[in-house]
Amino acid sequence: MTKSRLFCLLVVLGSVFMILFIIVYWDNVGVANFNLHTSFSKSLPPHSSGEHPTPLPSTENSAVSDVDKFLDSFLNFGVTKNGLQSTKEEKLSTRKSTSLEENVRGYDWSSRTKLEDGILDQELIQQERKLNMRNFCDNSSFNFPTKHLDFDDIPNKDLDHLIVDDRHGIIYCYVPKVACTNWKRVMIVLSESLLDKKGVPYQDPLQIPREDVHNTSSHLTFNKFWRRYGKFSRHMMKIKLKKYTKFIFVRDPFVRLISAFRSKFELENEDFYRSFAIPILTRYSNRTNVPPSAGEALSSGTKPSFSQFIQYLLDVRTEEQRPFNEHWRQVYRLCHPCQIDYDFIGKLETLDEDTSQLLRQLNIDSLFQFPPSYRNLTASSWEEDWFSKIPLEWRQKLYKLFEADFVLFGYPKPDILLNV
Structure with a gap:
C-alpha cells in the first residue's frame, strides 16, 4: 500500500471516529446547562412592525443541538434554523374562517x-x-x-x-x-x-x-x-x-369517534366521501348506485349512518384493505x-x-x-344517545378495539353502554 493511500485511509477512519465520538458524547452528556423551556423573546431587540428581526447568533439557550449542526453540515443537508421572533402586542381579533x-x-x-x-x-x-x-x-x-x-x-x-x-x-x-x-x-x-x-x-x-x-x-x-x-x-x-x-x-375514545363521524361524514368533504363514505354506503346499505360526489350526496341526504360507520370499524376487512384513518385510529397506534x-x-x-x-x-x-x-x-354527554341504536354486541366489540386507549389514559369503562 502506498503512503498516499495509507494517508487517505487514515483520514477516512479518523473522520468516522470523530462522528461516532461526537454522537456518543452528546448522547451521554446531553444539552449541558441548557434550559429548553426558556422564553427566548426576552433576549431579542425591539423591531419595527412588518420587519423580521435579524436572527441572533446561537447561544447556550438554543435548543438546536451541536450535533444537529455538525451532521447537517457534514451530510450537506443545509437545514436552516432561525432565531425566535415573538410578539405579544397584537391582540387576537375576530376572524372569518375559510374552512x-x-x-x-x-x-x-x-x-x-x-x-x-x-x-x-x-x-x-x-x-x-x-x-x-x-x-x-x-x-x-x-x-x-x-x-x-x-x-x-x-x-x-x-x-x-x-x-x-x-x-x-x-x-x-x-x-x-x-x-x-x-x-x-x-x-x-x-x-x-x-x-x-x-x-x-x-x-x-x-x-x-x-x-x-x-x-x-x-x-x-x-x-x-x-x-x-x-x-x-x-x-x-x-x-x-x-x-x-x-x-x-x-x-374519551368513544366521544372521539362521534366527533370524527360528525366532521368527516356530516359535512361536505370530498376526500372522505370518495375514500370512505362510498365504500361504507356500498358495503352496508345495499345500495348499488351512490352519488359520485360529496356535494350531490349532501344535497340528496345520502350519507353513512353512525351505525354503518361502527360496522365499518368492526369489519375485519377494513384493516386488511387499509389501516384505520388517523381520525379514528387508536391513540396507542398514533x-x-x-x-x-x-x-x-x-x-x-x-x-x-x-x-x-x-x-x-x-x-x-x-x-x-x-x-x-x-x-x-x-360533548361526552352525547355518548349514550349516539350509541343507543348500536347493538350491544357491537358496542362490546368496539370497546375491546379501543380498550387500550381507555385504560392507558384513565378513561372509565362505559359500563352503561356495555351492559344494557
Missing part, C-alpha cells in the same frame, strides 16, 4: 377561564396520569397490539404524528379530533416553520390558514428524520426523546405511549386547565394566546 368545518362550528372564546390557585393541583394530576400509563405499560396481564414493540422496530411511517420543535426542545404527538389543529398552529409559530404573505414567520396561531396547518410540509416529524440524518436518524430520535419535553392530548415516556398528558375534557399548565411549564405562555375551542364541541 367549512370552522364556519359551521365557530369559535368559543368564553370557555377561556382563569384558574384560581388551589382549585386544581395540576402537578398531582399529571403525576397520576403518567403513573397510570406507565403502570399499564408495565403490567404483564394487560396486553394490546404493539405494546411490546421496541422503538427501533416502529416503522418510520408510524412516526409521522410526532412533531418536533428543535428551537424550544418540544415534541408533540398530535391526535386528530383532540384540538390538534390549534396545537399544530402553536408548533408552527414556535418553530417558525411557515412564513406569511410578507415573508415573516407567523406569530399569531389563528392567522395560519387551516390548509397550511395540516400540510405535512409545515412540520418536522420523526418520519422525516431519515432525510436529515440518514442512518443516524433513529439515534437522533432517541436523543431528542431523552432531552426534549414530550406531550400529548387525548380524549403516539406509542409504551415506547415513549411522555412528560405531559393533556385531556380535551380539561383543555383549558391543561393548556394553561403546559404553556407555563414550557415557559411560552407569554408569546401568544392559545386559540379557542369550537362552540359546537362534541
Whole structure:
C-alpha cells in the first residue's frame, strides 16, 4: 500500500471516529446547562412592525443541538434554523374562517377561564396520569397490539404524528379530533416553520390558514428524520426523546369517534366521501348506485349512518384493505405511549386547565394566546344517545378495539353502554 493511500485511509477512519465520538458524547452528556423551556423573546431587540428581526447568533439557550449542526453540515443537508421572533402586542381579533368545518362550528372564546390557585393541583394530576400509563405499560396481564414493540422496530411511517420543535426542545404527538389543529398552529409559530404573505414567520396561531396547518410540509416529524440524518436518524430520535419535553392530548375514545363521524361524514368533504363514505354506503346499505360526489350526496341526504360507520370499524376487512384513518385510529397506534415516556398528558375534557399548565411549564405562555375551542364541541354527554341504536354486541366489540386507549389514559369503562 502506498503512503498516499495509507494517508487517505487514515483520514477516512479518523473522520468516522470523530462522528461516532461526537454522537456518543452528546448522547451521554446531553444539552449541558441548557434550559429548553426558556422564553427566548426576552433576549431579542425591539423591531419595527412588518420587519423580521435579524436572527441572533446561537447561544447556550438554543435548543438546536451541536450535533444537529455538525451532521447537517457534514451530510450537506443545509437545514436552516432561525432565531425566535415573538410578539405579544397584537391582540387576537375576530376572524372569518375559510374552512367549512370552522364556519359551521365557530369559535368559543368564553370557555377561556382563569384558574384560581388551589382549585386544581395540576402537578398531582399529571403525576397520576403518567403513573397510570406507565403502570399499564408495565403490567404483564394487560396486553394490546404493539405494546411490546421496541422503538427501533416502529416503522418510520408510524412516526409521522410526532412533531418536533428543535428551537424550544418540544415534541408533540398530535391526535386528530383532540384540538390538534390549534396545537399544530402553536408548533408552527414556535418553530417558525411557515412564513406569511410578507415573508415573516407567523406569530399569531389563528392567522395560519387551516390548509397550511395540516400540510405535512409545515412540520418536522420523526418520519422525516431519515432525510436529515440518514442512518443516524433513529439515534437522533432517541436523543431528542431523552432531552426534549414530550406531550400529548387525548380524549374519551368513544366521544372521539362521534366527533370524527360528525366532521368527516356530516359535512361536505370530498376526500372522505370518495375514500370512505362510498365504500361504507356500498358495503352496508345495499345500495348499488351512490352519488359520485360529496356535494350531490349532501344535497340528496345520502350519507353513512353512525351505525354503518361502527360496522365499518368492526369489519375485519377494513384493516386488511387499509389501516384505520388517523381520525379514528387508536391513540396507542398514533403516539406509542409504551415506547415513549411522555412528560405531559393533556385531556380535551380539561383543555383549558391543561393548556394553561403546559404553556407555563414550557415557559411560552407569554408569546401568544392559545386559540379557542369550537362552540359546537362534541360533548361526552352525547355518548349514550349516539350509541343507543348500536347493538350491544357491537358496542362490546368496539370497546375491546379501543380498550387500550381507555385504560392507558384513565378513561372509565362505559359500563352503561356495555351492559344494557
